[in-house]
Amino acid sequence: MKSPIDKIKQLFxxxxxxxxxxxxxxxxxxxxxxxDAVSYYLGxxxxxxxxxxxxxxxxxxxxxxxxxxxxxxxxxPFFLVARxxxxxxxxxxSLLARGPVSLAAIIHLALFYLALHIWADISDYRLxxxxxxxxxxxxxxxxxxxxxxMGEFSCSxxxxxxxxxxxxxxxxxxxxxxxxxxxxxxxSPALGPYLFPLALICGGIVAALGAVVIAIPxxxxxxxxxxxxxxxxxxxxxxxxxxxxxxxxxxxxxxxxDYAGLPMVFLGMVSCVWIINNFxxxxxxxxxxxxxxxxxxxxxxxxxxxxxxxVTFMFGAFWAGVAGGLFAHIIRYVxxxxxxxxxxxxxxxxxxxxxxxxxxGSIIGAVSINILSEALRPLELFKWIIIPLLLIMVMLFRxxxxxxxxxxxxxxxxxxxx
Amino acid sequence: xxxxxxxxxxxxxxxxxxxxxxxxxxxLVVSLGIAADSLAxxxxxxxRIGINAPITxxxxxxxxxxxxxALMWLADIEKNNGIEVNGKKYPVELVIEDNESKAESAVKxxxxxxxxxxxxxxxxxxxxxxxxxxGDVANNYHTPMISPWxxxxxxxxxxxxxxxxxxxxxxxxxxxxxxxxxxFKFAKAAVLYDVSSDYPKGLAEFFKQxxxxxxxxxxxxxxxxxxxxxxxxxxxxxKIIKSGAQVLFVPQYYNEVALIVQQAHExxxxxxxxxxxxxxxxxxxxxxxxxxxGQFFSTHYAAAGAKGATKAFIDxxxxxxxxxxxxxxxxxxxxxxxxxxxxxxxxxxxxxxKKDREAVRDAMAKIKNFxxxxxxxxxxxxxxxxxxxxxxxxxxxxxxxxxxxxxxx
Numbered sequence: 001m002k003s004p005i006d007k008i009k010q011l012f013x014x015x016x017x018x019x020x021x022x023x024x025x026x027x028x029x030x031x032x033x034x035x036d037a038v039s040y041y042l043g044x045x046x047x048x049x050x051x052x053x054x055x056x057x058x059x060x061x062x063x064x065x066x067x068x069x070x071x072x073x074x075x076x077p078f079f080l081v082a083r084x085x086x087x088x089x090x091x092x093x094s095l096l097a098r099g100p101v102s103l104a105a106i107i108h109l110a111l112f113y114l115a116l117h118i119w120a121d122i123s124d125y126r127l128x129x130x131x132x133x134x135x136x137x138x139x140x141x142x143x144x145x146x147x148x149x150m151g152e153f154s155c156s157x158x159x160x161x162x163x164x165x166x167x168x169x170x171x172x173x174x175x176x177x178x179x180x181x182x183x184x185x186x187x188s189p190a191l192g193p194y195l196f197p198l199a200l201i202c203g204g205i206v207a208a209l210g211a212v213v214i215a216i217p218x219x220x221x222x223x224x225x226x227x228x229x230x231x232x233x234x235x236x237x238x239x240x241x242x243x244x245x246x247x248x249x250x251x252x253x254x255x256x257x258d259y260a261g262l263p264m265v266f267l268g269m270v271s272c273v274w275i276i277n278n279f280x281x282x283x284x285x286x287x288x289x290x291x292x293x294x295x296x297x298x299x300x301x302x303x304x305x306x307x308x309x310x311v312t313f314m315f316g317a318f319w320a321g322v323a324g325g326l327f328a329h330i331i332r333y334v335x336x337x338x339x340x341x342x343x344x345x346x347x348x349x350x351x352x353x354x355x356x357x358x359x360x361g362s363i364i365g366a367v368s369i370n371i372l373s374e375a376l377r378p379l380e381l382f383k384w385i386i387i388p389l390l391l392i393m394v395m396l397f398r399x400x401x402x403x404x405x406x407x408x409x410x411x412x413x414x415x416x417x418x
Numbered sequence: 419x420x421x422x423x424x425x426x427x428x429x430x431x432x433x434x435x436x437x438x439x440x441x442x443x444x445x446l447v448v449s450l451g452i453a454a455d456s457l458a459x460x461x462x463x464x465x466r467i468g469i470n471a472p473i474t475x476x477x478x479x480x481x482x483x484x485x486x487x488a489l490m491w492l493a494d495i496e497k498n499n500g501i502e503v504n505g506k507k508y509p510v511e512l513v514i515e516d517n518e519s520k521a522e523s524a525v526k527x528x529x530x531x532x533x534x535x536x537x538x539x540x541x542x543x544x545x546x547x548x549x550x551x552x553g554d555v556a557n558n559y560h561t562p563m564i565s566p567w568x569x570x571x572x573x574x575x576x577x578x579x580x581x582x583x584x585x586x587x588x589x590x591x592x593x594x595x596x597x598x599x600x601x602f603k604f605a606k607a608a609v610l611y612d613v614s615s616d617y618p619k620g621l622a623e624f625f626k627q628x629x630x631x632x633x634x635x636x637x638x639x640x641x642x643x644x645x646x647x648x649x650x651x652x653x654x655x656x657k658i659i660k661s662g663a664q665v666l667f668v669p670q671y672y673n674e675v676a677l678i679v680q681q682a683h684e685x686x687x688x689x690x691x692x693x694x695x696x697x698x699x700x701x702x703x704x705x706x707x708x709x710x711x712g713q714f715f716s717t718h719y720a721a722a723g724a725k726g727a728t729k730a731f732i733d734x735x736x737x738x739x740x741x742x743x744x745x746x747x748x749x750x751x752x753x754x755x756x757x758x759x760x761x762x763x764x765x766x767x768x769x770x771x772k773k774d775r776e777a778v779r780d781a782m783a784k785i786k787n788f789x790x791x792x793x794x795x796x797x798x799x800x801x802x803x804x805x806x807x808x809x810x811x812x813x814x815x816x817x818x819x820x821x822x823x824x825x826x827x
Contacts, residue, residue, distance in 0.1 A: 046534070049534050128529045243613065251616045252550070254572055333521060335547050335616070
């Protein structure tokens with residue numbers, strides 16, 4: 001006799017990713033069209049924004065209503081559509097499997113984006129949360145390249161992020177905005193949204209240059225030394241910005257133009273995941289793992305360890321810089337205080353929670369910690385007891401994180417399952 | 419495994435359609451059952467006021483003061499059965515959000531309160547590093563916001579929907595410079611401030627400008643700085659003592675004030691030490707002890723020797739929470755008083771939140787001579803209040819005594 005859980009698993013194990021995405025889209029559409037009415041009849045004040053978590057914690061009386069809403073609007077359409085669409089979806093998936101992977105990936109991503117867009121359209125709070133979560137994914141993943149795949153312990157990620165954030169903000173404010181720090185714009189503001197990716201890349205490049213500054217002295221040693229040098233770098237960047245009057249000093253920079261919409265941030269995150277995943281699967285990535293496990297042995301096997309390490313470090317820093325640029329344009333305010341030890345602790349928590357050496361792990365870590373810390377917001381102080389406790393549990397039972405040392409294979413994920 | 423094989427297997431172990439049908443029925447029954455008893459909550463017009471406070475993070479004491487003042491304000495309104503607008507009473511609810519003393523968290527909290535909780539007015543955040551970005555959000559959504567404690571001009575500048583409850587640093591700096599000139603007749607001053615923190619740095623610069631304007635260039639004989647979390651100030655203080663300064667200005671927070679004043683006395687500093695409104699916390703005297711007795715600072719209100727409504731507030735706060743409220747609590751109380759005044763005079767609450775927010779904002783901008791516990795207030799076009807500063811002397815018992823009041827011309 002099989003347990004009910006096995007039965008349910010059995011029911012859905014022929015469902016491909018495409019059908020799950022359609023289910024998710026169906027859930028988003030259901031909420032979009034009848035969410036308001038359903039929430040009204042369930043006695044909820046409005047559409048619950050985070051699956052009812054916030055409501056349930058604030059007003060326990062509304063728990064049944066929030067649960068009912070979750071079942072009706074999310075769970076039901078999600079599983080129903082995923083189950084019903086499995087045949088056509090399997091057929092489509094097998095068609096796509098014959099073509100190039102990138103085409104299949106783009107179709108899946110487009111579907112995913114559509115669902116996210118509809119879901120985020122319900123409330124601006126959701127939209128903001130989604131954007132910040134995506135930035136967190138980028139940060140965690142880029143730190144995973146250094147702390148996970150390279151096996152070093154770098155503490156300078158907020159510093160790279162600050163470099164990226166300030167560079168991108170300076171570029172956009174100088175070129176496209178009428179700002180009191182820099183005066184009238186140099187280019188027409190209409191060009192801004194199109195050239196914004198270039199500003200982000202500038203931020204990334206400056207962060208990568210910063211990485212070279214640490215890499216040259218610290219890669220002569222191994223182990224704790226990089227941690228200390230990178231920590232020092234973090235402080236240097238912070239006090240440098242505090243003392244640079246033309247970027248606002250400790251007061252920070254504000255009113256960056258509003259370029260970081262959901263499509264932009266999504267594109268940034270997808271290219272980050274895609275490129276980093278390709279990087280760690282490439283020859284360079286394999287060399288990197290060899291360097292992590294035994295540097296001398298790798299050197300003996302003709303791996304150019306010095307070059308591998310510097311390139312990787314710059315690569316990780318580049319994406320942290322891009323993420324920083326996006327962050328600055330989402331919040332539309334940066335100050336040096338945002339890029340201190342606290343930020344470092346957050347990124348490290350997401351990284352080790354999700355798992356080292358795994359693209360999937362980083363995504364899971366960043367998303368779960370972000371959503372959790374928002375969902376537990378009504379608990380105020382207790383939130384800071386629950387989340388660290390969770391981290392301790394993960395470290396006790398899965399010392400390398402939830403999903404670690406796995407490879408993220410798009411083909412395998414998108415394959416037909418029937 | 420090919421397609422047909424897996425299909426037959428699935429059929430052997432479960433009947434999918436009836437299973438799904440079961441879920442549907444159960445969900446519907448459960449949710450309709452709930453709907454029946456929870457419809458009583460309904461959707462009626464409730465005035466929601468958002469409080470964006472640093473309850474956890476670097477400055478939890480500030481968050482606590484904000485929260486307590488807000489709860490006292492709510493208790494008053496509940497005693498009165500709501501706020502009366504145009505002859506009708508509306509119930510009031512507070513939405514208190516923790517901003518963790520972080521900029522992005524303050525932005526998230528504001529966005530949530532505006533779009534999810536549909537608050538009519540937001541009170542907070544307190545520190546400028548959160549109030550500047552959060553003010554941008556409030557202004558973009560056309561939601562009125564008042565920051566009781568933020569002194570950075572950027573918080574309200576070019577933002578018609580953002581107000582503040584305290585005076586600004588460009589006012590406080592000259593007030594202190596003039597006070598020292600008139601009170602002690604000194605000509606040489608020194609400043610010691612935190613270069614990496616927004617508030618002390620701004621205030622130090624405004625003080626410098628004002629001092630040099632009245633005493634000529636070079637009259638500020640030492641302008642020394644340190645960075646946040648430094649604990650040893652002996653090299654800066656030695657330089658200050660050697661420079662021949664007669665008075666030392668320290669625009670720092672309570673934890674640093676204690677260290678600086680004690681170290682200055684150990685090194686042989688004899689002259690007075692003057693501070694700014696950041697000294698106003700009760701902790702200053704607790705940490706600093708006798709070294710701070712007899713020193714002066716400028717602030718929003720003086721607790722010792724207060725009269726009238728100010729005294730009533732202090733006594734009530736002390737009775738409920740066990741300590742004398744600091745300036746944050748008093749300013750929050752006044753900001754909430756302003757909010758109440760604006761709502762009462764907004765004309766009509768329609769229940770359509772966008773329209774109501776506009777009406778309340780307009781009523782707020784029109785407030786003239788609001789009589790608060792931290793002084794009389796009238797808003798300028800920028801949403802900054804014109805109000806007086808209070809110079810306080812720390813008495814020999816460690817109490818904050820009213821010394822004199824300085825008003826803008």
